[in-house]
Amino acid sequence: MEETKNFRVPLKDADGISQDVALPVEYHQRFEGRRVFDDELFAQFNGCELVRISHICDDGFSVIGEEINSFNNSQNHLIAIEVQVCGYHLWPEYETVFERNLYRIINYADGIKHKGQRSDLSLRFSKKAVERGFTLKTLAHLIYSGLKSEFKDIADLVNVRIISDPLKAKSFCQGAEAVYKVRENRVKGLRDSEVEAFYSCTICQSNSPHHVCIIAPERTGACGSYDYLGAKASVALNPFGPNTMVLKGLPEGTRPGQWEGINDFVYEASGGKLEEMNIYSIVDNPPPFSDCMECISALIPSINGVVVFDRRYDGMTPIGLNFADMQDCIHKGASVTGLMGHARINIIQGAYLKHEGGIKRIIWMPSILKKDLADEFNELAAALGEPGLLDKIADETITVTEEETVVYNRQKNHPFFKMPPVI
Numbered sequence: 001m002e003e004t005k006n007f008r009v010p011l012k013d014a015d016g017i018s019q020d021v022a023l024p025v026e027y028h029q030r031f032e033g034r035r036v037f038d039d040e041l042f043a044q045f046n047g048c049e050l051v052r053i054s055h056i057c058d059d060g061f062s063v064i065g066e067e068i069n070s071f072n073n074s075q076n077h078l079i080a081i082e083v084q085v086c087g088y089h090l091w092p093e094y095e096t097v098f099e100r101n102l103y104r105i106i107n108y109a110d111g112i113k114h115k116g117q118r119s120d121l122s123l124r125f126s127k128k129a130v131e132r133g134f135t136l137k138t139l140a141h142l143i144y145s146g147l148k149s150e151f152k153d154i155a156d157l158v159n160v161r162i163i164s165d166p167l168k169a170k171s172f173c174q175g176a177e178a179v180y181k182v183r184e185n186r187v188k189g190l191r192d193s194e195v196e197a198f199y200s201c202t203i204c205q206s207n208s209p210h211h212v213c214i215i216a217p218e219r220t221g222a223c224g225s226y227d228y229l230g231a232k233a234s235v236a237l238n239p240f241g242p243n244t245m246v247l248k249g250l251p252e253g254t255r256p257g258q259w260e261g262i263n264d265f266v267y268e269a270s271g272g273k274l275e276e277m278n279i280y281s282i283v284d285n286p287p288p289f290s291d292c293m294e295c296i297s298a299l300i301p302s303i304n305g306v307v308v309f310d311r312r313y314d315g316m317t318p319i320g321l322n323f324a325d326m327q328d329c330i331h332k333g334a335s336v337t338g339l340m341g342h343a344r345i346n347i348i349q350g351a352y353l354k355h356e357g358g359i360k361r362i363i364w365m366p367s368i369l370k371k372d373l374a375d376e377f378n379e380l381a382a383a384l385g386e387p388g389l390l391d392k393i394a395d396e397t398i399t400v401t402e403e404e405t406v407v408y409n410r411q412k413n414h415p416f417f418k419m420p421p422v423i
């Protein structure tokens with residue numbers, strides 16, 4: 001077995017004195033998919049992470065707020081990871097590449113579990129790691145050192161702040177939402193038919209074996225972090241990394257959404273588990289599930305309507321399950337007819353259920369998702385000849401049962417009643 005190496009990096013402290021610091025826990029790829037179970041848990045934090053490319057950076061790391069020992073047994077404390085990176089050869093698109101790498105950099109540390117991304121960040125610290133001396137400052141140090149060593153040719157200065165002060169973390173995460181939104185809009189207008197290649201991502205294979213995302217202009221990766229330009233930037237940075245450019249090749253199958261080049265790649269990258277993938281369908285070899293997906297769309301076959309789960313909403317849905325229950329039911333990395341993992345933004349991108357009628361199939365989604373997507377959703381609905389569609393879709397403030405959802409949809413004259421069956 002390969003020897004586990006301590007993570008040692010030269011760095012300067014606040015006084016500019018050079019130090020060689022080692023992590024107090026083991027650090028290795030084999031810990032990447034390991035969980036921190038409830039009986040091992042010292043503290044869990046939820047919050048956000050954001051990396052910005054900047055022209056002016058400090059170089060270092062710090063903690064804003066209380067240290068880890070103040071959060072013993074804490075289950076839901078707010079936290080923010082703020083990173084600035086400076087360098088002459090950086091593009092704005094690299095921000096998402098750096099950001100997605102935080103997952104791996106942190107998860108290699110034994111006893112620290114990073115899950116989710118952007119505003120869905122969850123961080124779990126084990127008792128053992130904290131007893132050994134792992135602190136929030138260690139986390140900041142780890143991110144600082146990981147980014148510096150991983151991207152040493154382009155990341156000249158890196159500044160990491162772990163914000164555990166709840167008010168400051170809240171304010172930072174609110175500001176981060178605007179940045180995520182700007183990023184989401186940057187591929188708007190680019191069509192799948194206008195490009196010869198898509199991009200793949202296999203980062204989630206560490207926790208969802210065989211999982212492959214195909215990232216197209218009209219389909220952002222299921223976690224919402226990697227859009228088409230972000231994946232392209234990642235390949236430019238690291239051609240042998242977890243993202244690959246995949247030539248589409250000729251269309252394949254009886255319905256659009258499959259291409260020879262994409263299917264060949266998916267088959268190989270999934271170790272033969274996925275023979276085909278149709279990024280336009282929820283019933284015809286739909287994209288598989290990962291542990292990081294922001295949403296799950298679930299078809300109710302008896303009524304041909306779709307219920308959308310959002311990771312941020314943990315209440316009941318008309319399917320009779322909440323997000324966590326639904327996620328637990330699904331074999332990660334698998335393609336399941338009638339179910340699809342996806343990013344929130346996918347709902348208003350062109351690939352979403354293109355074969356099944358797109359957003360006109362949605363009969364229920366949580367109010368937080370309706371609120372987030374309202375402007376773009378209304379724009380798209382109007383373009384589809386269905387202005388006011390959002391109001392015809394039920395949410396948890398109206399009902400969480402299938403029967404009452406259908407009654408509500410009918411009262412509102414929802415267009416899905418006039419659509420042909422999906423299967």
Ligand code: SF4
Binds near residue numbers: 204
């Ligand atoms: S969900 Fe997809 S795009 Fe996002 S990190 Fe996982 S494999 Fe990559």
